[in-house]
Amino acid sequence: EPEVTQTPSHQVTQMGQEVILRCVPISNHLYFYWYRQILGQKVEFLVSFYNNEISEKSEIFDDQFSVERPDGSNFTLKIRSTKLEDSAMYFCASTLGENTEAFFGQGTRLTVV
Amino acid sequence: AQSVTQPDIHITVSEGASLELRCNYSYGATPYLFWYVQSPGQGLQLLLKYFSGDTLVQGIKGFEAEFKRSQSSFNLRKPSVHWSDAAEYFCAVGFVEYGNKLVFGAGTILRVKS
Numbered sequence: 001e002p003e004v005t006q007t008p009s010h011q012v013t014q015m016g017q018e019v020i021l022r023c024v025p026i027s028n029h030l031y032f033y034w035y036r037q038i039l040g041q042k043v044e045f046l047v048s049f050y051n052n053e054i055s056e057k058s059e060i061f062d063d064q065f066s067v068e069r070p071d072g073s074n075f076t077l078k079i080r081s082t083k084l085e086d087s088a089m090y091f092c093a094s095t096l097g098e099n100t101e102a103f104f105g106q107g108t109r110l111t112v113v
Numbered sequence: 114a115q116s117v118t119q120p121d122i123h124i125t126v127s128e129g130a131s132l133e134l135r136c137n138y139s140y141g142a143t144p145y146l147f148w149y150v151q152s153p154g155q156g157l158q159l160l161l162k163y164f165s166g167d168t169l170v171q172g173i174k175g176f177e178a179e180f181k182r183s184q185s186s187f188n189l190r191k192p193s194v195h196w197s198d199a200a201e202y203f204c205a206v207g208f209v210e211y212g213n214k215l216v217f218g219a220g221t222i223l224r225v226k227s
Contacts, residue, residue, distance in 0.1 A: 031213055033213070033214065035215075035217075041219070042203070042217045042218065042219045042220060043157070043203060043205075043215075043217040044217070045214040045215065045216070048212065048213055048214055050213075055212070055213070056212050056213070056214060058214075091156065091157065095213060098213055099145055099164070099207060099209050099213060101147075101159070101162055102147075102207075102215060103159075104149075104156055104157040104159075105156060106155065106156035107155075107156045107157075109154075
């Protein structure tokens with residue numbers, strides 16, 4: 001069964017450092033998403049991406065964040081200067097079309113120290 | 114703003130007992146609805162989904178959910194809980210009118226006692 005894969009599974013970084021979280025969506029999917037879940041809290045939408053551009057972003061997705069689809073398979077989330085409060089589980093998801101089932105990756109646990 | 118409410122933060126049931134987890138949403142005339150399960154430190158596994166059609170949907174692991182438009186609800190049920198069902202359950206709603214993002218509830222932690 002096709003799946004969304006995320007790397008790394010865990011990442012520890014120092015405050016102020018840049019991190020890149022990587023995702024390989026399902027190959028024929030067209031819409032890509034990042035969500036995050038701070039420990040003990042709900043899953044929150046960060047950004048959606050379609051046709052090589054951001055289609056929607058939340059208030060959380062400020063100038064410190066960026067997304068990119070550098071090639072035909074990868075979808076990345078970059079945090080330029082990490083803060084302690086960026087520590088969370090980050091989930092990548094993809095959908096085939098609009099308003100269709102989202103497939104989630106296993107997540108990357110980011111710890112900022 | 115669109116919101117999803119899971120009123121029960123924790124639920125404890127005995128193994129073999131029935132289970133119902135509640136989910137309500139606000140806004141949106143055309144929702145599509147999901148239930149996900151998350152074990153500690155793990156990702157989100159889809160249990161079931163509703164887009165249209167029959168309002169009672171069957172999912173994996175013996176779960177089912179019923180969409181009631183009049184109550185803006187999508188409650189998850191299981192007739193007989195197993196110890197392996199202990200996990201956190203998230204209701205998520207997408208709204209056709211508001212793009213492709215999902216809005217998640219705060220989750221319900223299920224404990225199963227033997």
